[in-house]
Amino acid sequence: MAASKKGTEKPKSIRPSGSSDTNFFELVHEVARQIPKGRVTSYGAIAACLGTKSSARMVGWAMNGAHKVKPKVPAHRVVNRNGMLSGKAHFETPTKMEELLKKEGIKVKDDTVVEFGRLFWDPAQELGV
DNA sequence: CGCCTGACGAAAC
């Protein structure tokens, strides 16, 4: 089996122009959903994977609907560049995020992911870019 | 229709 084992869809199909779709919105959700358990990633990493590396903010904004879409997106596995749970305040409860992370085996200290650099999951790397 | 805000990031100071 050769390296990447995706073989079902290509989340990298961005629409360069023309489409007013919420593609970006859904795209972010797709990538976030593929984050393996016990791993974390950053908004900028997802943005870069999609090609909008300069718009890390848009990724976070897209997460606004993470708990509204289905299936629900594990936004708790997405943190900022510092590994800090910047979006925990937007969860059902401010502590829900770290609770979920700890439950998956990720240690959270002071609202920050411990060993973030070790647990970091790069979408562009795993998806085979 | 225009200004502000926003779950980030990186550069500038």
Place this chain on the structure above:
DNA sequence: GGTTTCGCCAGGC
């Protein structure tokens, strides 16, 4: 090296 500001892009008011 820490803190502050600008930039991104889209939605809300």
